Amino acid sequence: MPRTIEEQSVEELGGQASVLARQRRDHAEMDRLMGRYGSLPPGEDREKVLKDLVQLVFSHAFAEETVLWPAVRRSVPDGEELTSRVEEEHQEINDLVADIERLEPGTPEREEKVERAFALIRQDIQDEEGLLLPRLQEAVDTDRLRKLGTAWETMRRTAPTHPHPVIPRRPPGNTVLGVPLSLYDRTRDALGLNVPAHVLKKVLAGVAGFVVCVAALAVVRKRR
Ligand SMILES: [Fe+2]
Ligand SMILES: [Fe+2]
Known part of the structure; x- marks a missing residue:
């Protein structure tokens, strides 16, 4: 049984540049932001934390779907089944956050959806760190993990930062739509969500x- 990503040292993951170490850093930041949201009363600060979390989660997941999961499908024997499962989780998170962005902050309906989205994000992190990423680690060498890390990071920095119902979960559809949607999202982020x-x-x-x-x-x- 391969060891989970959580219990390995950075060196064992292939160094700081490895996609495994980069994934773990983002997952830890998501966990921190979800904890912070839970500790704050309703208001501007809490909404800012949610906004930061949404931007991180969606750019992270988009780069997984365009760069990382295709590599898993090519390298891991049951990669198709493993990636289908996390793509379903991503779709559910997408739908919930789309609802959250439409609803008034502080309402019970919105808070219930936030809780469900957080539970799914935690499940997604667990599935990736406990199962999917260790299988990738078994299948490829360290040099490949670092190259995937660079490609994943590059995509993550230019990816859309919000949910989009029209965007497919797999290439080439998501890659093609990613550029205009990223421009749209990042302009919206820069101007403020109330536009x-x-x-x-x-x-x-x-x-x-x-x-x-x-x-x-x-x-x-x-x-x-
Ligand atoms: Fe991830
Ligand atoms: Fe994910």
Whole structure:
């Protein structure tokens, strides 16, 4: 029986750059944020913690689905079954957080969904650290774990940061939709969550139109 990710040293996981060590760091931060949310009274500070958690969870999971799970399916004999299970968990978390973002903070319905989402995030971490990632560790060498770590981290830093009902869980659909959705999410994060989605979509469409016009003008000028 392979050892869980939790009980190994950083060296055993392949060093700080290994995807296993990077995963564990993010999981620990998710756990810390969920604990912090539970310790705070309803209000702005608690909502900020939830926002940070959502951004971390969704960029982390998107990079898993686009980079890491395809590698698991290629390298681990029962990778298909293992990754299907965590993809289902990701989908449930996606649906719950989409509801949470629509509901008024502090209402019992929202708090109940937050609790269910937290329980699923904890289950997801347990399944990955206890089963899926140790199987990947058995199947590939340290050099591969570090390369996967770099690829996963790069994707994570440019990934969407919120739930999207339309986004598929597997490549190539999620990879293709990831770029515009990431731009949309990250603009929304930078401006603050209280900007209504329909307003932001119009702003982004306007910015895109402006960029196209500037590019067209530049081409016309060059030809003259
Ligand atoms: Fe993870
Ligand atoms: Fe996950």
